[in-house]
Amino acid sequence: MSGKSQSLAALMAGAAMALTPGTAHAFQREQQSFNLPRQDLGDALRSVAAQAGIELYVSARDLEGRTSSSLVGRMTAREAIDGLIRGTGLVARYEKGAVIIAGRSAAETPDETPAEEIIVTGTRIVGAPAAVPVTRVSAEDIRNGGQTDLGEVARSLPQNFGGGQNPGIGNSQGAPNENANANGASTFNLRGIGPNATLTLLNGNRFAYTGVSSVIDVSAIPVSAVERIEIVADGASAIYGADAVAGVVNILLKRDYDGLSAMARVGGSTDGGNVQQQYGLLGGKSWASGGLLAAYDYSRSTAIKAGDRDYGGAANPETTLFPAISRHSLLVSGHQAIGPDITLAADLLYKKSRLRSATGYSLTITPDQFGLDNLSTSEIFGIAPTLTAELGGDWRFKGSGFFGTDRTGGFTDLYFGGDLLQRTDKHFFNRNLALEAGFQGPLFALPAGDVRIAFGGGARRNHFFAASPTGDIERRRDNIFAYGELLLPLTSPSQDIAGLHRLSLTGALRFEDYSDAESIITPKLGMVWEPVEMLRLGASWGRSFKMPTLYQQYSGYSAVLARAARYGSGYPASADIVFAAGPDSRIGPERSKNLTLSAQFTPARGLELTAAWYRIDYSDRVAPPIPSLLGVLDNPLYAGLVTLSPDAADLAAIIDGALLGLENGAGRPYNPANVVAFIDARDRNIARQRYSGIDLSMRYRIELAGDEALTVSAAGSFLKSRQQLLPGADWTRLAGTLFHPARFRGRAGLTYGGERFSLATFVNHMSGLDDNRQATAVRIPAYTTVDLTARARVWKGSEVSLAALNLFDAKPEAISTALPADTSFDTTNYSAAGRFIGITVRQEW
Template identity: 40%
Template sequence: MARTRICSALMVALAPALIGAPACAREEQSYNFDLPSQELGESLRAVAAQSGWQLYAPADAVKARRAPALRGRLSVQDAVNQLLAGTGLTARFADRTVIVRTGDSADSADSAVSNDPAIVVTGSRIPGAVVASVVTRVDREAIKAAGQTDLGEAVRALPQNFSGGQNPGVGTGAGQINTNVNSASNVNLRGLGPDATLTLLNGHRLPYDSAFGGVDISAIPVAALDRIEVVADGASAIYGSDAVAGVVNVILRRDYDGVATSAQFGASTDGGNVRGQFDLVAGTRWSHGGLIAAYDFARNSAIAAKDRDYTSPLDGANSLYPEQRRHALTLAGHHELAPGISLSFDALYANRHSITTGGTAAARYVFAPDAETYSISPELSVALGSDWTMRVLGTWGRDRTHYDTRFSPAGSIETRTTGCYCNSAWSAEVNAEGPLFALGGGDARMAMGAGYRNNGMAFSRVIGAAAPDAFDVAQGSTYGFAEINLPFVTAANAISGVRRLSVTAAARYESYPGIAKLATPRIGIVYAPLEDITLKASWARSFKAPTLFQQYVGHQAYLLPGASVGATGTVLYTSGGNPGLKPERARSWQAGAVFEPGAVPGLRVEASYFDVRYTDRVVQPIAGSIAAAFNNPGFATLIGFDPAAGTLAGIIAGAQFGLQNFSGQAYSPDAVTALVDNRYTNVAAQKIRGVDVRARWQTALSADRNLALEVAGSWLDSKQQLTAALPQTLLSGQVFNPPRMRARSGVTYQSPRFAGSMFTNYTGALRDARFAQAARLRPQVTFDLALRYDLIAKATPDAEPPLALSLTVNNLGNARPGRIAVTGPTDTPFDSTNYSAIGRFIAIGVARRW
């Protein structure tokens, strides 16, 4: 009864809002604007830049239009409306986004927005929807202001991201999940693995990179970028597999007119890493479309152990950072074929060659992979009428890492290992989005669709003249999804205590033949009790399909004497791939708040708490001694006593090299007393929780001088349980895992001809408990400096400088990694997943707008 009374009271309180009560007066955040009369596009971009809002305005809508002078203290809404007055254009405002379109009413503007493939909302299929999770946005200007030249550098600086997994600086001895296969840069949110973070390009999937299910984000030129959006929350209901830790969406520039080039040359002051980088971006616009192309070239020398005095006893010739050469090209275009029908595409090509030296003087190896990736994603958008839009889209791509390793033992014959991690991907989808019915805060909108996705992998490994280890398989999946956005309360019908209230719900059904059929729901709520405060919460289930490498890489079968593990008879031990794997599953929820006080213009503070329960994780659980596993009851589920002869025969028959007998006696199934199955298996569980905080304050010091301060941090508590009978082990704060605390803060200053920024990076303390005597690594603090001076002044505040010089100094104080104990002579003697051997890096650059 009490619950019924509470619900009834709540409905009575909200009823005026839900049925469309008159709008209440609202105090909106305002800014000091002082813009001259100029091109409309320039004025709109200036308003967006000063307020930190996103702007969408097609070139053909604002081309050749003049804007009046804009002066005074105004809200973003009032500023944009003044600029658009008398133009016939309308604007829609949602979630700090300005959407400008033609039309005489809000309805026609919404229709145009719905039909525009450029309107990308990460975390939702509905354009203009307010996402119930915190969205971190990093745009091209912020990346350039920080002195970063590739997207790998940019994402490694994010506190939510872990630099382990597949990244170019990862050394040896950090475990199988932290392996540098081809010097690509994979995003690894929360440290859950590159395969648990979904990386998209303009909302489209890309082919996987090498063996671990990630995507090389550094293959996309910064010059082509508009922004990166990160939603560190479960999103399988929207995107399907892999979106467990979250989604990273790389969004390209929509329109560009002209040609611009830039180049940078620098080196590490301790030696090595001599790097040159060049990029070019060119684009053109026409009345009904546009095309942009961007090319990036980068090359750096290696950092050898002899260049650093903290790497003993590692052999001086060993690489701490690989030699690399990279070419990357991106194309994107769009064209309105007819009223309401538009075609767009994005395409990517990248090639990377790297060289890593390892081993010892007595047994040297040189690892020299070539990685090539290419993809194309076309999309056709058709306005169906009544503000509904249909899209037909697809993706086709390849990613091939051809590796070549030469092993040269002193006084012996060189052995060469070659092969390929050759990934393929293609997909096709049709979807529709539009309004269902009217609510007090606007139209309830729905997105729905269905599609097919296929991933393939052709793996090969040939060692000398030995028989190859190879497979060539593909896995397809069909899916359907639906999402609804219910804006109960917005500015149009706000009441006291309810300035905004919206609910989103999504569900996805996906079928992987022979593996599983899964349904993943997601629900979110956005509630603003006051104009200054917005509360967000979401709950979701997500999944990750097992990788093809985990399923099909060859498994081994070894027959061992039982006495070696404290057993009788013989023991069969197997490890490697497992075709019987099932999807990993996760439940996540997140709650946060956004604070934008009207009393402090330009300030935005976001904080969120997240909690993830990740089960059925695929691992090879026995990492140490097999004998120790026999003595530990926690591994009892992995040891089968008195195994059936048919089970043994199946494992032996499928083994890559058949039965490898080290027992000293002939094989007899009757003599096998135990089967130890250490193949990849769904057995581990992780619990992850933490807090993300981000704050930014931007203010105008004068009409043409701006100052911005920002700080972002992430606190992480991550635990893992290998089997249900084993205790939990702490991951966060341990070596080769994310620290419990990461933070980055900075200050940026801009004037008509000078821009400068200083950033501070904090990596929390780590504990090394791998040995009897545990060790503690102290926190590390580094400082990055970036300066730019325009030799020729910009025509407008938001334009690119015609000619500019830049200076970048990363790790200004030359902070060095803390040393750790090693298990062998080839191990990197520091935690290369959290610290870098690059040290202080100084570079000068020049940029030219032609």
């Protein structure tokens, strides 16, 4: 394929639909109602293509800086497209179910063939076909779902697990290093592998880490500025580097927006608490060579208390099941052409939030008498500039940078007998800096098209500071990286080879060098085979990795003196042991091997079916190697962690390196001569986890009279996961047990409507869980909720929407707790919100 042909193929398509011969040219005959404001030409063309159910192919370079006129009235899709490009110098060529738009010379070339839609996430090569399915959540999907926070969007996805750093995670809820709510942030957590193992990007860029985790707070991003979210649930460290073990989530902003809109939303839970207010402004202006968009969002919600819910009876009525949160968010995004072939863009994000919660230590005494009062504050700032340049010969350069900070503050007050016994201030600070540059373009031509390459490199610096009563922690991690990716097309549709409609191979390799870890090389291979136009088969294999967080690695361990009789048998009463537990600076990267096989089937217009099978072998996971120290000296499984008759000098080194020195739990003076064993229970790269399952999805859009349509969607994720704590130990089940993802999660929806109104309903289902914390497991039944939303335009530019989430008020199952401070249901899988009713008013100018 020539350079010009590949440039034409590099673009944005609408929904990929295979049309039957009887309907192939219907979009050129049937009239539809269009009502589009003046906006970016690419956005207008995509809107027409999506409404008409046709594929759109156009070069991003041909659209750069172009603005459409408004489009109002009934007309055919061809008339609409011709009207939009009139006077632009672009020419449209119409083929079976597709329109190709380019400069006059390119559009009139008879052998041009429509190619792939552009893939933004999961590859650095424009036009490379995706070897695994890409899940897309559009702004329209978010509004139809009644969601006004990206955290809500994340938690609604079947592939995502609600555990991790999310608001509402309670006390004693699984792994404390993962299921924590440091500052009210919301994060993605694909497969339940951990929020740090899902890489989240904003317009393709990393932003500042939040709290003590290597994640970004997606609730900081105003929903009104989001164009769509792309999710690739496949290991991608060869493309993006660390943390992309479970997959990549890319939040893409609106590129151009002309006008101003304001929204207000109020709502609350019918069972009490969770009274929400949200107000937002979105404004933008585009011009011939660029555009600017700004979004501001303010929201606040009241707390949900245990006394508001009948399943909260095991806790103090004043204990908060969901904290009170207030948040201000500001986002600015712009782009400007500074020459015929150079474009400068930048995204800026700022968020300030406040969270308040309380925990009672007694059923009858209020938290301000006996319990905890917690205040957390968060302030996020980040800016990411990008420079792109067209170099000729279809080669492109892209340079990008990022600077951002995330500051968490606040305090925790401990009350006893009505008096303030202790105040613990908290202060976590993250600063991230990154620079990256890359090139992409064609190497040489094959009969099926150009062999294309992308390569580049860069550097990142992460700085972390934490104030602690036992000593401040300040650490920095630097890394440099280089990457390369290759696309090899073997057959293409233009060759018309039976059984080989399309066949292509991709390969990627990335090198990373860290200041506090060994160098890492991660490969990735992919294959796309389309036997016929309507069926795509894909395979992807690769290695990925995750670095431990700086807090996880450097926050310090404890050294404890204890009597030996508690840890082994046959020792005299005078014998002692020393054990060390907690973070260890010697830990390193966690590593995975990922394999995904997928199929995408488009048998009819508007219908797409997708299936993917995946397997993740995750090794070297950081974990404490001994679940219980009781009897550890008698268990040969832990022999490698025990040093008998330790040398006094070695013990002194362990004690000197401990955060608080030696903590004496023996009740008698420390004497190295009496220490019969040293037990090293510090965290290490020792655990192994295996994840496998199947993702299924279906989407069917049926065009009706006028501009109305009926969309049926369904998605489900089956998951099997287990863990082996150290070699030789038994494998334990994860998925389907308390505080871990369910074996199955699904979401099905039905949306009907058009420009004037829409109705949508969604059913969410989660299979049951086993509470296996005791000898006899307790079954927690399956959980199903129904959501309903309605939107209507009541006058010009005004829209009113009503959302009823969890319409039938399904409730979590109460679980056994050991203490009143423990949360009485599984907050990683269930929400305390219950039935929520909200109304939103939106005005556009």
